[in-house]
Amino acid sequence: NAGVTQTPKFQVLKTGQSMTLQCAQDMNHEYMSWYRQDPGMGLRLIHYSVGAGITDQGEVPNGYNVSRSTTEDFPLRLLSAAPSQTSVYFCASSYGAASGYTFGSGTRLTVV
Amino acid sequence: TQLLEQSPQFLSIQEGENLTVYCNSSSVFSSLQWYRQEPGEGPVLLVTVVTGGEVKKLKRLTFQFGDARKDSSLHITAAQPGDTGLYLCAGVSFRAQKLVFGQGTRLTINP
Numbered sequence: 680n681a682g683v684t685q686t687p688k689f690q691v692l693k694t695g696q697s698m699t700l701q702c703a704q705d706m707n708h709e710y711m712s713w714y715r716q717d718p719g720m721g722l723r724l725i726h727y728s729v730g731a732g733i734t735d736q737g738e739v740p741n742g743y744n745v746s747r748s749t750t751e752d753f754p755l756r757l758l759s760a761a762p763s764q765t766s767v768y769f770c771a772s773s774y775g776a777a778s779g780y781t782f783g784s785g786t787r788l789t790v791v
Numbered sequence: 792t793q794l795l796e797q798s799p800q801f802l803s804i805q806e807g808e809n810l811t812v813y814c815n816s817s818s819v820f821s822s823l824q825w826y827r828q829e830p831g832e833g834p835v836l837l838v839t840v841v842t843g844g845e846v847k848k849l850k851r852l853t854f855q856f857g858d859a860r861k862d863s864s865l866h867i868t869a870a871q872p873g874d875t876g877l878y879l880c881a882g883v884s885f886r887a888q889k890l891v892f893g894q895g896t897r898l899t900i901n902p
Contacts, residue, residue, distance in 0.1 A: 683833075710888070712889065712890065714892070719894075720894055720895075721797075721879055721892040721893050721894040721895045722834070722879065722881075722892040723892070724889055724890070724891055724892075727888075727889045727890075729888055735887075735889070737889060737891075738891065769833050769834070771833070771890075773890075775888070776822070776883040776888040776889060776890050777821055777822035777839065777841060777883050778839065779824055779836040779839045780824075780834075780836065780890060781836070782826075782833030782834050782835070783833055784831075784832060784833050785831075785832070785833055
């Protein structure tokens with residue numbers, strides 16, 4: 680049982696480049712979310728989804744896009760990378776928001 | 792915006808001592824969750840509390856949800872070095888089915 684799989688684990692981007700962080704889960708969870716974690720801070724919610732075809736903004740959505748075409752996948756797109764987006768990104772999934780989430784191991788992104 | 796305030800942000804104590812971490816908000820939550828995170832890994836769920844006044848125990852860890860569903864606490868008895876880590880509380884509101892986190896409590900247990 681793979682759980683939540685994030686790729687890549689590490690990435691370095693130049694300012695202005697775009698890229699997609701991949702997230703896949705094999706637990707048939709309806710709820711999926713993307714978070715970023717900066718040093719000394721907790722996790723901040725970027726975007727979330729309560730099912731295929733449904734997405735909504737979290738606390739810090741600017742500069743990021745998401746889509747949810749299947750239950751399994753929830754990719755996060757950085758449109759034009761900025762140094763302020765240097766962070767560790769976590770994807771998570773759950774049966775329901777109140778059920779508790781399973782997290783991936785994270786993607787460490789550096790924008791130079 | 793729902794804000795979850797955790798205190799203290801940093802705590803360093805000796806093995807065998809007891810400690811309590813607090814998670815407070817002005818908002819009402821349908822659920823409060825506690826996670827623990829090790830360096831280089833994602834958070835791992837410890838417990839979910841959903842009923843006001845609810846108390847859950849997980850070995851030496853005791854979790855409580857406030858009667859008004861606005862706050863929670865995590866109490867560790869006889870702390871051990873293996874308890875060292877980042878402890879995060881997170882809440883789900885009644886209106887929006889999203890999980891938001893507090894800033895975390897970094898706990899260090901010294902042998």
